[in-house]
Amino acid sequence: MAFSNEQLERYSRHIILKEIGVKGQQKLLNAKVLIIGAGGLGAPAALYLAAAGIGTIGIVDADKVDLSNLQRQIIHATNDIGKLKAESAKESMQNINPDVNVITYHEFVNSKNILQIIKDYDFILDGTDNFPAKFLINDACVISKKPFSHAGIIRFQGQLMTIIPGESPCYRCVFKEMPPKDAIPTCRQAGVIGAMAGVIGCLQALEAIKFITGTGKLLTGSLLTFDALEMNFHKINLPKRNHNCAVCGDNPAITELTDYEQPACDL
Amino acid sequence: MFITVKGERKEIADNITVSELLKLENIEMPEYVTVSVNEEFVQHENFDNVKINDGDVVEFLYFMGGGK
Ligand SMILES: [Zn+2]
Numbered sequence: 001m002a003f004s005n006e007q008l009e010r011y012s013r014h015i016i017l018k019e020i021g022v023k024g025q026q027k028l029l030n031a032k033v034l035i036i037g038a039g040g041l042g043a044p045a046a047l048y049l050a051a052a053g054i055g056t057i058g059i060v061d062a063d064k065v066d067l068s069n070l071q072r073q074i075i076h077a078t079n080d081i082g083k084l085k086a087e088s089a090k091e092s093m094q095n096i097n098p099d100v101n102v103i104t105y106h107e108f109v110n111s112k113n114i115l116q117i118i119k120d121y122d123f124i125l126d127g128t129d130n131f132p133a134k135f136l137i138n139d140a141c142v143i144s145k146k147p148f149s150h151a152g153i154i155r156f157q158g159q160l161m162t163i164i165p166g167e168s169p170c171y172r173c174v175f176k177e178m179p180p181k182d183a184i185p186t187c188r189q190a191g192v193i194g195a196m197a198g199v200i201g202c203l204q205a206l207e208a209i210k211f212i213t214g215t216g217k218l219l220t221g222s223l224l225t226f227d228a229l230e231m232n233f234h235k236i237n238l239p240k241r242n243h244n245c246a247v248c249g250d251n252p253a254i255t256e257l258t259d260y261e262q263p264a265c266d267l
Numbered sequence: 268m269f270i271t272v273k274g275e276r277k278e279i280a281d282n283i284t285v286s287e288l289l290k291l292e293n294i295e296m297p298e299y300v301t302v303s304v305n306e307e308f309v310q311h312e313n314f315d316n317v318k319i320n321d322g323d324v325v326e327f328l329y330f331m332g333g334g335k
Contacts, residue, residue, distance in 0.1 A: 037335050174301055
């Protein structure tokens with residue numbers, strides 16, 4: 001597929017990069033990336049991935065845009081309040097770049113639908129806001145051997161890691177089991193600085209672009225943490241993939257998905 | 268002795284355990300914190316008996332559940 005003059009101009013700052021070039025841009029245009037959650041992390045990731053010319057972007061969210069989202073979910077605007085987030089996100093992405101085919105899923109991921117949803121994608125971004133979803137995405141991606149970016153944010157802190165199933169440690173290698181409900185606060189309970197979602201969501205978008213173009217070193221085998229109050233990035237080298245991991249280990253206990261419920265907190 | 272905690276070198280008392288280090292570092296809810304020493308995870312049930320040695324590199328990994 002040859003580039004049109006408009007595409008050559010649109011992607012000129014990518015094409016000039018020796019790490020991307022015409023070939024890399026072609027890979028981006030042929031790639032399929034799924035973003036689970038059109039919220040804080042998903043918003044900046046979706047905008048940059050659309051701008052980058054990812055050919056197909058799936059976006060999964062059953063929520064509607066709420067006024068309290070707009071402090072950080074920059075893909076939605078004030079006049080989007082009440083719209084389905086996936087549709088509002090699609091409009092913003094296609095306004096930036098009509099090259100992009102956006103596929104919307106008006107649902108939340110669960111054990112029944114997730115394998116079917118992730119099946120056709122090359123890379124997946126976890127932009128969800130709860131542990132049952134984060135563990136489900138990890139387990140589904142490991143079982144389906146789908147590379148993905150895990151991330152979490154709270155207050156002035158954020159972290160992310162990239163997982164290549166079967167090669168690098170998975171989320172469950174690091175955090176074996178879900179914490180009890182309400183033991184670890186959510187952004188709703190504890191708050192989050194809006195720009196934190198921007199920082200970490202953009203880092204997830206970068207990982208997707210690096211994976212697709214085969215550029216640089218992925219954040220596999222390490223967890224990158226960011227503390228905005230200290231203005232400190234810290235990369236933690238992780239132990240190798242845990243051969244006893246419940247999902248990515250050599251004899252995994254988890255081979256089928258179930259809907260996880262967070263155990264009630266006894267605190 | 269000197270150890271590296273969260274990327275920073277610091278001096279601590281000899282002969283302390285992971286549990287004692289968690290206390291010294293004021294780590295809240297250590298039951299939900301993953302600890303690695305020299306790029307090996309320490310199981311929670313061993314926090315009381317695994318000793319920190321001179322030169323060890325210790326990391327604390329926290330749950331972060333937000334994203335939307
Ligand atoms: Zn694992």
